[in-house]
Amino acid sequence: MIRKRQFVTLLSATALALTLGSAPAQAAPEGHGLDPRPSTAKLARELRALEWLSLGEVDVTSLGKSNQGRPVWGARVGHGKVRVQYVTQQHGDEPLGTPAALEFLRKVGVGHSPWQRWLRSKVTVDIVVRANPDGHEHDWRYNYDPEAFPEYGEHGKGYDLNRYHNPSLAPELNPATESGLVQRRYAAFQPEIMVDYHMQGRYVDAGGKEITASVLWPTNAGVKKADVDFAKQIAVVAQQSINGHGGNVSQYPGGDYEGIARNAYGLRGSGSVLIELSAMDSREQAQIQDALASMLAIAQKAADGSLRGVDPAKADAIPPRGPEIPALAGARAAEPALD
Ligand SMILES: [Zn+2]
Numbered sequence: 099m100i101r102k103r104q105f106v107t108l109l110s111a112t113a114l115a116l117t118l119g120s121a122p123a124q125a126a127p128e129g130h131g132l133d134p135r136p137s138t139a140k141l142a143r144e145l146r147a148l149e150w151l152s153l154g155e156v157d158v159t160s161l162g163k164s165n166q167g168r169p170v171w172g173a174r175v176g177h178g179k180v181r182v183q184y185v186t187q188q189h190g191d192e193p194l195g196t197p198a199a200l201e202f203l204r205k206v207g208v209g210h211s212p213w214q215r216w217l218r219s220k221v222t223v224d225i226v227v228r229a230n231p232d233g234h235e236h237d238w239r240y241n242y243d244p245e246a247f248p249e250y251g252e253h254g255k256g257y258d259l260n261r262y263h264n265p266s267l268a269p270e271l272n273p274a275t276e277s278g279l280v281q282r283r284y285a286a287f288q289p290e291i292m293v294d295y296h297m298q299g300r301y302v303d304a305g306g307k308e309i310t311a312s313v314l315w316p317t318n319a320g321v322k323k324a325d326v327d328f329a330k331q332i333a334v335v336a337q338q339s340i341n342g343h344g345g346n347v348s349q350y351p352g353g354d355y356e357g358i359a360r361n362a363y364g365l366r367g368s369g370s371v372l373i374e375l376s377a378m379d380s381r382e383q384a385q386i387q388d389a390l391a392s393m394l395a396i397a398q399k400a401a402d403g404s405l406r407g408v409d410p411a412k413a414d415a416i417p418p419r420g421p422e423i424p425a426l427a428g429a430r431a432a433e434p435a436l437d
Pocket residue numbers: 189192260296297436437
């Protein structure tokens with residue numbers, strides 16, 4: 099039985115939850131209540147709101163349409179010499195990079211503080227916000243192309259977008275539509291830095307502490323050493339920013355295939371890094387904030403030049419990913435290690 103005082107407390111909590119739930123991300127208290135999985139329609143509204151609130155500092159364009167006709171959004175902020183590109187949600191069921199990207203655009207683009215003006219004068223940050231909107235709506239990894247028999251992907255669903263960035267594959271011939279859109283945006287922008295945000299299962303380190311995120315640089319043998327070293331510098335900045343937020347970063351045991359964005363954009367000469375956020379249901383808001391912290395730190399250190407001073411050997415010292423936590427890993431437990 100609920101006594102009157104408890105009932106009032108419950109009512110207030112419900113009212114608060116309703117307020118937070120219905121408020122736009124811009125009005126939510128910092129670090130709380132960000133929608134981890136905004137719908138396609140809500141994402142479009144949030145981006146248009148950012149464009150408007152930033153008085154044009156955030157520039158949003160449709161890069162083209164997904165197979166099912168949903169726009170794939172590109173958002174750009176800043177006008178500096180150093181070009182940085184982030185990609186979120188190539189895999190539809192790996193959502194948390196997307197709300198982090200919205201927060202990044204708001205923090206950098208909305209307002210005219212000295213720090214914001216300085217950062218925008220030093221870097222141009224281009225974000226492909228949710229590369230795979232169809233996969234998001236179907237809540238699966240692949241794009242939507244059920245008739246296809248993909249070399250990488252699943253018949254009945256679609257292509258694995260993160261296997262179709264091969265430098266030799268022309269965007270107009272790319273069978274994975276949305277990967278072609280990312281390729282085109284990359285080619286037009288020519289970023290020095292390219293960071294691709296994904297999600298993984300749940301793992302521990304050698305000491306039994308849970309890993310909150312994993313990072314990796316290009317491992318394809320064709321990537322120049324200087325470009326691998328630059329990617330390692332970016333990976334170290336990502337590790338430090340996430341660990342500084344209470345996270346625990348490991349290396350990611352990824353593959354060498356050239357069609358993986360991490361390898362492909364390294365082959366094309368960018369400092370190219372993969373960030374995998376662990377799927378920790380009870381830590382979702384913190385995971386979004388960690389991704390945001392890495393986006394801000396990479397842009398900041400690219401802007402002030404300190405990124406090039408990081409010791410790349412520190413990346414090799416990032417601990418390896420330990421064993422999976424089977425009881426917590428859920429549906430992902432069956433999947434092998436995949437970028
Ligand atoms: Zn992924």
